Amino acid sequence: MAGRNIRTKFGSGEGNMGSMLAMAFMALGAGVSDSPAQAAISPQERAGLVQSYRIPSGPLPSALNSFAELNGLQVLYDSAVTSRLRTIGLDGDFSVREGLDRLLRGTGLSWRFSARGDTVSILLAQNDRGTMNDAASGATALPTIDVGAETKQRQDAHAGPQGPGDRYTGYRPASSAPMTLKTDTPLMQTPISVQSVTRQTMDDKQAITIRDALISNVSGVTLTPNFFDNVVNVRGFLAPTYRNGLMEQRYRHLDTTNLQSIDVLKGPAAMLFGRMEPGGIVNMVVKRPLETPYYSVEQQLGSYGLTRTTVDATGPVTTDKSILYRFNGEFFRTDSYRDLVNDRNVFLAPTITLHPIEQFRMNIDFEYDNRIWVDDYPIYPAVGGGPANIPRSRYLSPAFITARMPNNMDKKRIAYDWTYDVLPGWSVTNRLSYSNTGTQTENGFPLALNEATGLMNLFLTYNPGGTDKNFSTNLDVKGKFSTGPLEHSILVGFDYFNFFAPLYGGASIFAGAVDIYNPNYWRSVNLNAAQQYNMTGQKWTGVYGQDMISFWDDKVHVLLGGRYDWAETSANRDKTSAALANATYQTSYDSGFSPRVGLLFQPLPWLSLYGNFTQSLGANQLDTQGRTLAPQRGEQYEGGLKAELLDKRLLLTIAYFDITKTNVPVTDPANAANRLLIGKARSQGVEIDLTGQIDDNWSVIANYTHDDVRTVVGTATDPNTAYARQLAVAGSILPGSPRNYGNLWIKYDADDAFKGLSLGAGVSASSDQLGDTANSFVLPSYALLNGMIAYTTKIEDFTVTAQLNVKNITDTVYYPSASGRSTIMTGPPRTFLGSLRVEF
Incomplete structure (x- = not known):
């Protein structure tokens, strides 16, 4: 007897917490027989029936639908909860009871038979599970099903991934x-x-x-x-x-x-x-094509001549939806609060998805990016114990080159990823990316500031054109199986990465001095005076594997993993002829093991306590002569908790971490041109993140960080030498590392008469931070106020959203980071950004 698929959702209901959160929405399957023989089957007998299953791992709703059809059952659940959950699937002979337990393992959900034994309700695991009837089970009866309300609620609340686009x-x-x-x-x-x-x-x-x-x-x-x-x-x-x-x-x-x-x-x-x-x-996770057609055009206008036009279009190419497309494009142009700085970008990104069979899905991405900009490396000096008293708009790069000859980047990228479900619970994924990036750049570097005269020496590097090639790929095999009471989720993989910047000629020359109080931008320099030839590259091959072992009714999860890398790093720079550059190209060969161990205990479905230990093989550094040094190594101990609050609308994460990094290059006190791998840095602190919805109207993003980032082993020298040569010494705080910082953003989405109106406001605050490795000056603390107002309405078949954001409402002067006495980042003043978006 053919059945119907009906999307449904609960009303609010009354009763205890379990009844209010109990979930139901769909009657599925091959239909439910009305024969007296079937109706007479008790829930206990129905739960013990055994048959063969081959339900692949994947989204939980699809698996429940298949299970219902195979057993002639109705399965009731709330898609607002189950839509984001996945299951390990079923492969083999199971009773109905065993099958339901396995499908719901790790989801925080449980099940319950109706009195007739022909309906299964999916509910939160903390509810009592009965097999006779609602009264006997100790759980309140399911509230009335409101067919179609689930879709309407999501569209109204603009919450959940099923929203337009x-x-x-x-x-x-x-x-x-x-x-x-x-x-x-x-x-x-x-x-x-x-x-x-x-x-x-x-x-x-x-x-x-x-x-x-x-x-x-x-x-x-x-x-x-x-x-x-x-x-x-x-x-x-x-x-x-x-x-x-x-x-x-x-x-x-x-x-x-x-x-x-x-x-x-x-x-x-x-x-x-x-x-x-x-x-x-x-x-960065790229947008994927959708089966439902969606189109969006947005125009943004902002302070300093900013204009940005973006387009997003997606939908099926074929009627069976086995081929989907998506196209995102951008045209962007802006000037800056910084003198002489501007930026222009054209970005095109089409994507194709191929889904010929249920077990296979492939995405193919193309990207083209062409950018022209005047470099704005943060050359801004410290005087005495703090930032210089000059306008934050002041541009101190050698503008006679950087402004007259803007930088250019032309990037082309193609990538794909595909996944094939080999068996239920087992899949293979392959990813590949290749990009070709041509650049022409002119960059200014600060050398030293004479604080008495205000004159700062500048250095200029000029690259008339070079093309970088970037190739990376990986292969992952995932699977799930059991060994007695232990459930295993394994991952084994391989990856390969290769980056190469071929030999190119350029210039690296002294560009004179600039008066930071009265700069003269327009001077000339001979770019052919100091030709240099540079070539760099790196590649690595890695193999890795991990096993997530779950047991004790899915409350304990142990993560065991490790990786081994074979790496090559090659470089040469500052050579005065192409022949010499090729002759002195040097390669360093390194290898290493990176383990990871983790433990998580989930005493309640909404609460998890975890800890982990992990080590890493870092990248190679270069010394002042362009030679490669041994790779850095990292190590971390971490512990914390995760909690899903307010019916899983809010996610809270609290983490304590202790990270050390070794093999940090430090300057040899006996030879300023030499670097020694004796350095060690440590980052130790606490993080708190709270994100999500408080209720249907209020949303929040809140976070706080306390982090002590400092040099543990550095260059042994006296304070005067450390100050003059900007050397890191033991105990010094790393630059740009505030001890305390945090953010709060709250948004209100109105309803009733003001439905469509959204208001948002937030504050970002940071404590003082030290600006250089010698800890010779301080960036003061600051707090920024930001705001947003938006209104969304329907005009015929179009959804139109008008929005205005204001950043740094109080026009606070602040310095968000620094890396030395001549490289301080300045914070933008008050800025406005408005947009008009049309969706259909």
Whole structure:
């Protein structure tokens, strides 16, 4: 007898916590026989029936639907909860009871038969599970089912990934593990700290760059002065940037146009991702094509001549939806509060998804990025014990070159990822990325400031053109199986990375002195005076494996993993002829093991306590002569808790961490041109993150970080020498590392007569921080106020959103970071950014 698929959702209901959270929404399957024989089967008999199953791992709702059809059952559940959950699947002979237990393992859910034995209700695990009837089970009867209300509620609340274009995602990350972890283990069962910036967070704050999206939305993330303007620190150390799990060697000008979320994996991530700094990684997750057609056009206008136009279009190519497409594009142009600085970008990103059969899915990404900009490396000096008393708009690079000959980047990237479900619970995933980036750059470097005269010497590097090639790939095999009472979720993988910047000629010359109080920008310099030939490259091959072992009714999870890397780093620079440069190209060969161990205890479905220990093999450094040094190594101890509050609307994470990094190069006190690998740095602190919805109207992002980042072993020298030569000595705080900083953002979505109106406000605060390795000057503490107002309405078949964001409302003068006495970052003054978005 054919049945019907009916999407449903509970009303509010009355009774205890279990009854209010009990879940139901769908009657499925091959129908339920009305024959007296079947109706007479008791729930106990029905639960003991055994048959064969072959239900693959994947989304929980699909698995429950298949289970219902095979057993002629009705299964009632709430899709608002189950839509983000995954199951290990079923493969073999099981009773109905065993099958339901296995499908729901690790989800925090349980099940209950109706009195007739033909209906199964899926409910929270803390409810009593009865097999006779509702009264006997100790659980309150299910409330009335409201057919169709679930879809309407989501559209009204703009919460959940089913919003138009996957735009209305809410603030908290999904309960399922992010792609960054490469496993299907739910976030609450993973003994690692991971934070995500969702698409809605980026939209509400109009975050254009990766830095905009990360700063203030994730604990432990701070700015750092760097030519690669999307680099941030995580837990005090530089964080490498990945896209869909593959490394992006060039970090310049990465924006949020085609991103669905940004994950920050805290602590040494070398076990999964190779060589890197021990603070963590940033992984950009690209938007994926959708089966439902969606189109969006947005125009943004802001302070300093900013204009940005973005387009997002997606939908099926074929009627059976086996081929999908998505296209994201951007045109961006702006000047700056900094004199002479401007930026222009064209970005095009089409994506194709192939889904010919249920077990196979492939995404193919193309990106083209062309950017022209005047370099704004933060040349801004300290005088005495603090930043110089000059306008924050002052541009101190050698503008006679940098402004007249803007930088240019032309980047082309192609990538794919595919997953094939080989068997239920087993899958293979392969990712590959290749990019070709041509650049022409002119960069100014500060040398020394004469504080008495205000004259600062400048150094200029000029690269008339070079092309970097970046190739990376990996292969992951995942599977689930049992050994007695132990459930295993394993991952084994291989990855390969190769970056090469071929030989190119350029100039590196003294560019004279600039008066920081009265700069004269227009001087000339002979770029042919000091030709140099440079060539760099690195590659590594890594193999890794891990096993997540779960037991004790899925309350205890043990993570065991390790990785072995074979790495090569090659470099040469500052050579005066092409022939000499080729002759002196040097390569360093390194290898190492990176283990990871974690333990998580989940005493309650909403609470997890965890700890981990991990080590990492870091990247090689270069000495002042361009020679490669041995790689750095990292080590972390971490412990904390995760809690899902207010019916899982809020996610709270509290983490304590202790990270050390060794093999840090320090200057040889006997020879300033030599570097010694005796350095050691430590980052030790506490992070708190709270993200999500308080109720249907109020949403929050709150975080706080206390972090002590300092040199443990440095250059042994006297204070005067440390000050004059900017040397790191034992006990000194690393620059750009505030001890305490935090952020609070609250948004209100109105309803009733003001439905469509959204108001947001937030504050970001930071304590004092030291600005150089010698700790010779201080960047003062600051607090910034930010705000947002938006209104969304329907005009015929179009959804129109008008929005205005104001940053630094009080026009506070502040300095977010520094790396030395001549490289202080200045904070933007009050800025306005308005937008008009049309969706259909």
